[in-house]
Amino acid sequence: MHNKSLKELSHGLKNRDFSSVELTQEFLKRIKQHQDLNAYITVTEDLALQDALAADIRITNNQANPLTGIPVAQKDIFCTLNIKTSCGSKMLDNFKAPYNATVIEKFNLTGAVMLGKLNMDEFAMGSSNETSFYGAVKNPWNPNKVPGGSSGGSGAAVAARLAAYATGTDTGGSIRQPAALCGITGLKPTYGRVSRYGMIAYASSLDQGGPMTHSAEDAAIVLQTMAGFDPKDSTSVDISVPDYSATLNKPLTGLKIGLPKEFFSDELNADMAKKLTEAIDEYQKLGAEIKDISMPNLKLAIPAYYVIAPAECSANLSRFDGVRFGHRCANPVDLTDLYTRSRGEGFGKEVKRRILMGTYALSTGYYDAYYVKAQKIRRLISDDFKNALAEVDVIMGPVTPTPAFGIGEKMSDPVEMYLSDIYTIAINLAGLPAISIPAGFINDLPIGLQIIGNYFTEAQILNIAHQYQLITDWHKQTPKGFA
């Protein structure tokens, strides 16, 4: 059951081949069997079985939606009513959210069954899932490698079939990079497409939630539930949501694909370049035209991002003060001591580093040199994309410079870790949608192909991804021991 697509699962449930309770039990059993991956922070077994029972009744009454009765796992960044919502941090280890995120409400309404909450880098700050208070997550393809981050638990859980699908969030690559390193499909929607209400904020002008699934076909179904205007999120965009599954089968004849020379420079690993060229050849067979393009400001995306994101994080994380919720230090002598020690004890090293960096970039005398400068570069990068997407329909490139790296390999040098985001963060700065789809293996580790589209063209991106998945089977591979 655990290897079926969402469409097959939905069909099987409606056909009474199996019940939602049976399906849920199957996944709960697998979660227990593979606890060593450390993909979950919280497993909500009792609640899941209750939800499954309710879903079965709904299915019997012919009131099922495409996701009714299918088990999902949620990144632990989404607030879940009365259920621990840790965001991977000691700061929120004791936090049971007093309300549901809009995304969670939407899954509840559709009758999805929540298996639990997934491990992640602390406050979504990291590219390897090693900054989590709950420990590193192992990559199902090789337990000595990282699953990527920050949605590393989501990547590992979907790859290992410990959930039928999962959610993730992407501030600088946190959906696409773990999707690539775990061999699954991960879509970061356009900024404003999915509600951020109840999604714990890291960098508010960049954060966006999205689906992490086995295929583009599955991602279309999940995004259908997640997307839409939310009056509770002031950055939510009020435009209609198309039927993402309806256009999956459009032929790609005449599609114009742009390949930025900055993505395919000599710095790109030769094996990676070869695999991506093979994937792009497949698109030519499908009738697409390839065009070389240039986006000269892409190289400044990393410095701009690592000013803007920490600046926004330092402001967002000031809410964790030990007064209203979360960790509080013992016996504070005065208010400053309460703030300083609660925050000092509650946050891990990478979060502290980014708070310090952001505080510095926003402090008197440095604001113009760092923050304003970074915002200006953000515009130049965004203009590069605008110009490119006026010439071509989509842009393709790598997701990561290399396949999954070793656990512990990059933890000592933050700059080296930041550089692993080089192909993903520019997309967040521009606010564009992009997907990572499995495109082969290097040394038995999966790699991803990135497809970047114009604003609100998720349907087209999913169509392009799906057509590739019809003629390849990279996305159907299962890591050894998880079949």
Add this chain to the structure above:
Amino acid sequence: MSLTTNDVNKIAHLARLGIETQDTESYAKDLSGILDLMTQMGELNTDKVEPMAHPMDQAQRLRPDQITEENNRDKFMAIAPQTEDGLFLVPKVIE
């Protein structure tokens, strides 16, 4: 650009963020490394570029001036570290 341990302590104070004395040196080194990365931005002339704060340059949407929030005081009090009579407790601020 390089930061001293003294700079780190000043920034940590601005952020009301406790850091262990033995870690100050490594933060100074890490932050200096990150700031070196930032200096690349200086290579580009951006004098005539308008800063971009929002991916779609959207203005903040306004909502009608209506009360929509429910009173959740008890729910919020229940998850607070220390409360009394519907108030959050903190150490004494005024003598």
